[in-house]
Amino acid sequence: MIRVGFVGLGHNGLAHIEAHGDVGLSRVVAICDRxxxxxxxxxxxxxxxxxxxxxxxxxxxxxxxxISVNTGDPxxxxxxxxxxxxxxxxxxxxxxxxxxxxLEEMTAAAxxxxxxxxxxxxxxxxxxxxxxxxxDLCRSDKLGRVYYLEGDYVHNLLVQAEKTDAHTxxxxxxxxxxxxxxxxxxxxxxxxxxxxxxxxxxTGYSVGAAFAAMKEDDCQVALFRFxxxxxxxxxxxxxxxxxxxxxxxxxxxGTAGTVERDxxxxxxxxxxxxxxxxxxxxxxxxxxxxxxxxRDWLEAIRDDRPPRCxxxxxxxxxxxxxxxxxxxAEGRTLPVKVYGWT
Ligand SMILES: NC(=O)c1ccc[n+]([C@@H]2O[C@H](COP(=O)([O-])OP(=O)(O)OC[C@H]3O[C@@H](n4cnc5c(N)ncnc54)[C@H](O)[C@@H]3O)[C@@H](O)[C@H]2O)c1
Numbered sequence: 001m002i003r004v005g006f007v008g009l010g011h012n013g014l015a016h017i018e019a020h021g022d023v024g025l026s027r028v029v030a031i032c033d034r035x036x037x038x039x040x041x042x043x044x045x046x047x048x049x050x051x052x053x054x055x056x057x058x059x060x061x062x063x064x065x066x067i068s069v070n071t072g073d074p075x076x077x078x079x080x081x082x083x084x085x086x087x088x089x090x091x092x093x094x095x096x097x098x099x100x101x102x103l104e105e106m107t108a109a110a111x112x113x114x115x116x117x118x119x120x121x122x123x124x125x126x127x128x129x130x131x132x133x134x135x136d137l138c139r140s141d142k143l144g145r146v147y148y149l150e151g152d153y154v155h156n157l158l159v160q161a162e163k164t165d166a167h168t169x170x171x172x173x174x175x176x177x178x179x180x181x182x183x184x185x186x187x188x189x190x191x192x193x194x195x196x197x198x199x200x201x202x203t204g205y206s207v208g209a210a211f212a213a214m215k216e217d218d219c220q221v222a223l224f225r226f227x228x229x230x231x232x233x234x235x236x237x238x239x240x241x242x243x244x245x246x247x248x249x250x251x252x253x254g255t256a257g258t259v260e261r262d263x264x265x266x267x268x269x270x271x272x273x274x275x276x277x278x279x280x281x282x283x284x285x286x287x288x289x290x291x292x293x294x295r296d297w298l299e300a301i302r303d304d305r306p307p308r309c310x311x312x313x314x315x316x317x318x319x320x321x322x323x324x325x326x327x328x329a330e331g332r333t334l335p336v337k338v339y340g341w342t
Contacts, residue, residue, distance in 0.1 A: 002301055005030040005064035005088075007055045007079040009042045012093060013070035017046065019290040025298040026066070032058040032079075035167035055079035059086035066090070066118075066301060072172045073182055074098040080106050084113040091297045092311075093122040094189070095181045096318040100326070103319055107339045110311050115341075120297040120307035121314025123189040127289040127296070129282040130247060130262045131190055138194045142266055143254030146195055149232040150252075151187025153179065154245035157238045161213045174213050177238075180204070180220040180328075181321045184236030187248045188224065189309070189317035191234070194252060197226040199320035203333040206325075210239030222324035224336075234321075315339045 004026045006013055013033075020026045030050035033039040043051045052058040059067060059082040066089035069079045076092050083090045097103040110119055125131050137143055160173040192199065204222030211218035218238040225231055235249075247261035257266035262284070263277040293308075300307040320336050327334040 002026040002298055003029045003063055003065045004068060005032065005058045005061060005066070006068050006070060007032045007058060008069060008071035008075070008093075009033040009035075009038050010070065010072070013068070014042070015288070015290055016068055016070055016091075016294060019294040020068075020298075022291050023295045023298060025295070025302065030058055030061055030064055035165070037167070056082050059083050059088060064088060069093060074102075074172050074176050077102040077106055081109040084109045084117065084119065087114055087117070089118045089297075089301050090311075091120045091122065091294075092314075094124075094314060094318065095185045095321065096121055096311075096315045097322070098176055098178070098181065100319070100322050103315060103322065103339070107312070107315055110315075111341060116304070118297065118300040118307055119311035120300065121309045121311060121317075122293065123186065123309045123314055123317060124288050124290060124293045125186055125190050125248070126193060126308055127292040128285060130280050130284065133280050133282050134250070134252065134259055134264075135194055137257070137259070137264065138196065138252070138254075142257055143252060143259065144256030146252050146254040147230050148251075148253040149191045149195060149230065150234070150249060151191050151232070152235040152237070152245050152249040153183035153186055154235065154237045154240050154242070154249065155183060156240055156242070156244075157183075158211060161211075175215055177214065178216050178220070178321075178325050179218060179236035179238045180206075180222055180234070180324050181318065183238065184220065184222070184234045184324070185317050185321040187250070188232070188234050188321055189314070190248070190250070191224075191232045192226075192317055192320070195226055195228070195230050195232075197228045197230065198316060198338045199224045199336045200227050200338075201225040201333055201335055202320060202324045202327050204324045204328040206328040210237070210241075214238065216325075217328075220325065220328060222321070222327070224320060224324070234324075312340050
């Protein structure tokens with residue numbers, strides 16, 4: 001059993017602890033939250049004896065082999081850096097970071113880490129069976145050359161205004177959350193994964209219209225250009241008066257076929273100009289597929305193989321959306337740096 005420690009015991013951290021229990025390859029031996037009330041309550045409920053209010057101390061615990069970082073978006077950096085410096089395998093929730101400066105600090109720490117460590121990022125949509133099948137369609141060239149893609153994160157998150165942290169009195173969502181990064185990086189990560197290329201350039205627009213309490217604009221739209229020439233559009237809206245967009249409004253246009261949400265149309269031959277759409281034939285799952293995501297990270301550790309979304313892969317999805325926000329703020333097109341081991 002892999003001995004895991006958790007940092008961040010909010011809704012997301014608890015959902016991940018539950019997924020670890022379901023997978024059965026790990027034992028959660030220690031937990032950490034800077035909020036002592038939350039820490040005590042979760043420790044009592046789950047019967048976990050070793051507790052810490054500092055990630056640094058958790059990471060110094062020699063009994064912990066792997067750390068799951070489930071703190072809010074602006075607070076991934078400190079536990080992530082402490083964990084890789086302490087030689088632990090790490091799972092970090094998406095977005096990897098909330099600013100380019102944080103991302104630089106984390107990528108620098110990852111580059112210095114032991115290459116054997118399994119560093120995974122929580123872009124959980126890669127584990128949705130529909131998106132796995134679309135990825136297969138792209139990899140097997142069934143759609144031909146994919147040259148235009150769309151994906152949206154249209155999600156009414158007004159409820160976040162009510163979630164002030166009882167310990168700090170702050171609300172990171174209202175103060176620092178960027179819809180294109182926190183939400184939009186989900187579909188952008190899928191599009192990067194589908195197209196198999198890096199984003200090289202981005203431009204965008206934003207407007208604050210429907211979520212007055214947020215400091216950042218609640219509607220952000222960006223256009224991304226990939227290294228092979230494909231183009232993508234991602235919209236991230238946090239205050240729409242509608243239910244969440246089904247299948248992230250995904251659209252992929254290839255020279256031989258098209259994907260629209262969870263349906264696909266593939267041309268039989270050159271003459272077949274209007275192939276019919278049919279449902280992608282896999283199971284539909286609701287909610288977040290945390291269980292296969294956690295299983296993938298734990299099996300990567302056990303089998304000494306890379307996780308499906310390794311650290312630099314996930315960092316590049318986050319980076320492209322962070323630069324998108326910068327492009328919106330500056331009103332210009334910006335190049336996107338690609339992060340890697342060197
Ligand atoms: N993959 C997904 O689809 C998905 C879904 C939901 C949330 N998330 C991500 O999960 C993360 C957590 O989300 P949440 O809603 O549970 O956040 P939250 O703010 O409700 O909970 C985070 C917890 O971390 C603790 N914390 C913050 N900084 C800390 C630090 N330095 N050391 C120790 N504890 C610290 C806080 O006290 C809090 O209890 C976010 O990055 C969010 O974007 C991902």
